Amino acid sequence: MNENAKKAGMAPDALLPRNTKRSLPIALLRAREAVMESFRPMLAAHDVTEQQWRVIRILGEQGVIDASEMADRAFILAPSLTRIIRTLEERGLIHKRKDHKDGRRVLLEITPAGIDIIYKVMPESRVIYERLEQRYGHDKLELLLDMLNELANG
Amino acid sequence: MNENAKKAGMAPDALLPRNTKRSLPIALLRAREAVMESFRPMLAAHDVTEQQWRVIRILGEQGVIDASEMADRAFILAPSLTRIIRTLEERGLIHKRKDHKDGRRVLLEITPAGIDIIYKVMPESRVIYERLEQRYGHDKLELLLDMLNELANG
DNA sequence: TGCCTTTATTTAACATGTTAAATTGTTATT
DNA sequence: AATAACAATTTAACATGTTAAATAAAGGCA
Numbered sequence: 183m184n185e186n187a188k189k190a191g192m193a194p195d196a197l198l199p200r201n202t203k204r205s206l207p208i209a210l211l212r213a214r215e216a217v218m219e220s221f222r223p224m225l226a227a228h229d230v231t232e233q234q235w236r237v238i239r240i241l242g243e244q245g246v247i248d249a250s251e252m253a254d255r256a257f258i259l260a261p262s263l264t265r266i267i268r269t270l271e272e273r274g275l276i277h278k279r280k281d282h283k284d285g286r287r288v289l290l291e292i293t294p295a296g297i298d299i300i301y302k303v304m305p306e307s308r309v310i311y312e313r314l315e316q317r318y319g320h321d322k323l324e325l326l327l328d329m330l331n332e333l334a335n336g
Numbered sequence: 337m338n339e340n341a342k343k344a345g346m347a348p349d350a351l352l353p354r355n356t357k358r359s360l361p362i363a364l365l366r367a368r369e370a371v372m373e374s375f376r377p378m379l380a381a382h383d384v385t386e387q388q389w390r391v392i393r394i395l396g397e398q399g400v401i402d403a404s405e406m407a408d409r410a411f412i413l414a415p416s417l418t419r420i421i422r423t424l425e426e427r428g429l430i431h432k433r434k435d436h437k438d439g440r441r442v443l444l445e446i447t448p449a450g451i452d453i454i455y456k457v458m459p460e461s462r463v464i465y466e467r468l469e470q471r472y473g474h475d476k477l478e479l480l481l482d483m484l485n486e487l488a489n490g
Numbered sequence: 491t492g493c494c495t496t497t498a499t500t501t502a503a504c505a506t507g508t509t510a511a512a513t514t515g516t517t518a519t520t
Numbered sequence: 521a522a523t524a525a526c527a528a529t530t531t532a533a534c535a536t537g538t539t540a541a542a543t544a545a546a547g548g549c550a
Contacts, residue, residue: 387536
């Protein structure tokens with residue numbers, strides 16, 4: 183296999199195994215999965231997906247916002263958000279209406295049923311997050327967040 | 337909105353806005369997206385998705401392996417892997433056969449056409465990764481990888 | 491050997507990611 | 521006012537993520 187690499191004029195280690203733990207994309211994926219593993223069962227018990235929870239929680243915090251701002255804050259692409267909004271509205275957890283100032287925009291608002299879900303999920307979410315923070319270490323977690331944000335913005 | 341929180345016996349800041357940059361799951365998501373943004377156009381130009389590329393590259397490195405080991409290494413769930421294997425085989429980039437020692441297992445092997453893709457993609461991939469490493473800093477990147485792996489395993 | 495349990499893979503069903511194109515409403519310009 | 525350029529959302533089409541169930545082959549044991 184490595185003879186082929188030489189013939190093709192590649193570095194001789196072009197096909198040598200690289201540890202996937204040293205691959206940044208996969209390391210980020212694994213870390214995220216490990217974190218979500220501890221949240222997902224709780225969210226599933228309340229019948230919301232991770233993305234649906236982000237939308238509901240942000241509406242609880244922000245009041246009325248339009249779809250674009252939601253996409254930004256929740257880091258969800260517009261086509262996904264369209265579908266998520268549809269299912270959340272069908273379930274009566276959010277309200278959707280046109281912006282009269284700008285007919286292109288869709289304004290979102292949480293319903294009492296949506297607030298109920300926040301009241302149920304948020305305390306459990308906090309417990310899970312605090313447990314994670316204790317296990318990993320508060321300062322190290324803050325450092326990690328700084329480094330991740332620099333990677334995302336730099 | 338915060339009166340509701342008090343009535344429900346929650347912490348008074350239960351519904352206050354939290355910066356999504358300080359949310360670990362979203363920070364991991366954003367960081368990963370920022371990284372993949374620099375790889376995706378190149379992969380798309382070679383008509384492979386990120387996951388397809390992981391499968392192809394690992395087969396180039398490892399020779400013959402079964403589907404379970406591939407799922408482990410590429411960090412892809414079994415149902416996704418089934419579909420990816422199907423499309424890669426239809427495109428003639430990999431081979432698939434039953435293991436005669438254990439009829440449950442599926443053995444995977446790369447084809448010459450698959451190796452061709454590795455020869456085309458790998459050099460460009462290295463360039464992109466090195467550019468990233470230079471911008472972010474080698475030592476910081478190593479530290480980040482260590483911290484991510486600890487988060488994933490601890 | 492025959493049955494039970496376990497393991498590897500696949501299928502199914504639904505949710506989201508991803509890109510491009512279509513739709514609809516605004517804004518700017520003439 | 522008519523039209524071109526732009527912006528927000530949706531639709532479409534395909535790929536992957538996620539969980540549960542089905543299928544098929546091995547392995548263990550009475």
